[in-house]
Amino acid sequence: MPDDPAVQRRKPSQDRARETRERILDSAAQLFAEHGMAEISTNRIAAHAHISIGSLYRYFDDKAAIIDVLRTRLLTDLEERFTEAVLGSIGLPLRESVGSSLRVIMHAVADRRDLVRALAADATVAGIGFGGLERRLLLLTRAYLLQQLGPRPDAELDTRAFVMVNAGLAASLRMALQPPPGLDPDRIIEETATMLGDWLTAAT
Incomplete structure (x- = not known):
């Protein structure tokens, strides 16, 4: 029986979402380590992760949420x-x-x-x-x-x-x-x- 097309469409989307979230976290960790938390904004994290600030806010409410994770x-x-x-x-x-x-x-x-x-x-x-x-x-x-x-x-x-x-x-x-x-x-x-x-x- 073939896979459900809806499931096939959903999985790549979910994979991309996980990859984007991890990229945000990796970028934040690198920037925090290099410059300290006070110097880093969500805009800078988004730019480093090569995503829009709107995309970042789809995954995290603010910088504090990233820090908590x-x-x-x-x-x-x-x-x-x-x-x-x-x-x-x-x-x-x-x-x-x-x-x-x-x-x-x-x-x-x-x-x-x-x-x-x-x-x-x-x-x-x-x-x-x-x-x-x-x-x-x-x-x-x-x-x-x-x-x-x-x-x-x-x-x-x-x-x-x-x-x-x-x-x-x-x-x-x-x-x-x-x-x-x-x-x-x-x-x-x-x-x-x-x-x-x-x-x-x-x-x-």
């Missing part, structure tokens, strides 16, 4: 990479396991350093919505600790998860966004992982 994508990607690293490191020695997770966050942020800086003026955990990422990482880290340490009082698991996420995430973000001159970011992450790993080993 870019922020959500960034945080989702960081969470997915962290989750993969944690799951893949279960069974490894604690130092190696923690170090693997921290390096994933550091390199994922470093790959998008300019965009992250543009999306958050201060690039802290609270800025850019990293607070939402922190909450999700806390849940994942708590589950990881339960797997590694065995049943513990809720207060202990919550406290240890909080310390690990805040110390580890802070170090990863700092090394990704603004590493101190003369210091090797990977060495800093390794030392942080050693500190947290030894601390957890003492609890087993």
Whole structure:
């Protein structure tokens, strides 16, 4: 039975719409990373994407809507990479396991350093919505600790998860966004992982 002609017509249109939306987002991400958000207007994003401003407004109400999508994508990607690293490191020695997770966050942020800086003026955990990422990482880290340490009082698991996420995430973000001159970011992450790993080993 031949395909429905209406469906055949609709699919290319949908594909073009997705391509246009992605082009808008890619253009905005590039411009924000290169010039900062304050300097970039929707008109400039449309011109960079080679579309009319009217076409841009078919997909996004304003610049804030574009920023929201870019922020959500960034945080989702960081969470997915962290989750993969944690799951893949279960069974490894604690130092190696923690170090693997921290390096994933550091390199994922470093790959998008300019965009992250543009999306958050201060690039802290609270800025850019990293607070939402922190909450999700806390849940994942708590589950990881339960797997590694065995049943513990809720207060202990919550406290240890909080310390690990805040110390580890802070170090990863700092090394990704603004590493101190003369210091090797990977060495800093390794030392942080050693500190947290030894601390957890003492609890087993």
